Amino acid sequence: MKPFDYRRAASPDGAIADVAGNPDAAYLAGGTNLVDHMKLGIAAPGLLVDITSLPLDQVDETDDGGVSIGANVRNSDLAAHPIIRSRYPVLSQALLSGASGQLRNLATTGGNLLQRTRCVYFQDATTPCNKRVPGSGCSALEGYARYHAILGASPECIAVHPSDMAVALTALDAAVVVRSASGERSIALADLHRLPDGRPDLDTVLDHGDLITSIRLPGLPWAGRSAYRKVRDRASYAFALVSVAAAVELENDGGAPGEVPVIRQARIALGGVAHKPWRASLAEEALRGAKATHESFRAAADAELEPAATVEDNAFKVPMVRNTMISVLHELTREYS
Template sequence: MKAFRYQRATDPAAAVATLAAAPRARYLAGGTNLVDLMKLGVETPDLLVDVNRLLDARIEPAADGSLRIGAAARNSDLAAHPLVRHRWPALSQALLAGASGQLRNVATVGGNLLQRTRCPYFQDTGKPCNKRHPGSGCPAIEGAHRDLAVLGASAHCIATDPSDMAVALAALDAEVVVLGPRGERTLPVTELHRLPGDHPERDTVLAHGDLITAVRLPALPLAARSAYRKARDRASYAFALGSVAAALEVRDGTVHDVRLAFGAVAARPWRAWTAERLLRGAPATEDSYARAAAAELSAARPLRDNGYKLPLIRNLTTRLLTDLTPDH
């Protein structure tokens, strides 16, 4: 591992100022992804700024019914929180599906949102990768791409975002609070991550030095009837081949409202806006759910070995929404 300096930040503004002035510095929170990438030589920071003790780890309800989650909250604590389990169950289920108990005890909410792709070419410094070295190429397109993107990819990158938690947050209309050199701002989770386009090296819209300080879950009534479902190669500690987070409200046999997001299909959690639009006002049936999922996936461009993701996501969506339908 490359030698680096370590600094414990004293307050959020000082941490942001330090990072903004040091192009090769990184924030350190749980470190479950960053330290692994440092060992592989993918990340080679000159300076680590420890933000564990300055970021909020509290999980607190607000007067308007929303929930504020400090960026330093551990994944285990968030998954087990009674309010999350009762009012936003899809989030608890996604966190519990995401990693081993040991990792959840250390990993933070802010870090989970910013974890980097598990594409094998990105993690192997002996191979070219546009995400590591722009312009070097994307061997995954012709190589091992079974686990990689079918939506939103480009000729420069077909990596997928690995977070389970982010898929649930995207479906639940969550927002991210960010502190940057110009102050604090809030943006939807659906706008945090970027599709690769011509700049696959940029995972998110955050600028260098920006620090996630909190996540806000709005008071979304249908979120109480939500769930997360994940398909993977083995039952434990595996990243998704495909996943779905959904919240559903049905009235008199008709879909009144719905939220839907897919995971492991793109470089960001894929909010299924088209499917949601088609479902609102449609019969709450398996046929409606399957048709809406197929319409969302019509823009997919699968490669040689990952076309299976289309029927997988369609079937996961149909089954999950069917299970969420009352009196099913």
């Protein structure tokens, strides 16, 4: 590991000044991803600015009925928070499906969003990887690609974003509050992460020195009807092969058993399929105004997967996404069917 300097931030503005003014500096929060990369030789910051003592660790209700989540809130605390569990169960479920209890006790909300891909070639400094060394090539294109993207990929990179939490937040229309030397701005979470295009080395739209201070969830009274489903190789401590986060609002919510409800609107996001959490807007559009039937769910999934592009190792993901999406939608409407 390359020697580095360490500094504990006394304020958000002080942290921003330390990092923005030094291209070799990086923020340190839980460190569950960054420290691993430093050990592997993938990341080598000359200065770590520790932001864990900053007062960004609260979960607060907002005036519009939503929730503001501080960037330093630990994943385990957020998953257990009574407001999150009752109003946004999809988020609690996504958090509890990630990593292990020990890691969730360290990992922060802001850091979770900024974790980098777990592609085996990205994490192996001896192999070509455009995300790690731009222009060096993508080893996954003709290598081990079982976990890799089927949507939004490019010839430059087919890696996927690993976060479970970010998938749920994308489905919930969350926004990220970002602070910089020039002020504060809000970015829709769906717009935070980039597709690879010609620059797979750029994970997000953030500039160097930008500090995530909070995540805001809108007031969604119907988000209580939501769920997260993660398909993986083992029951814990494994990244998603595919995952689905969904919330639905029904026209006749509370109707009689056996009455087929109509879907007023749906929020769906996919994980394990793209370079970023994938908002399933085509599926959402197909479900709007449709009856909650197996046929409608299948048509919505097929609409979203129509542009999917696979390699030999990951072709199984197309039917896996379809079946998982259908299963989650049935779960959310089963009391009426």
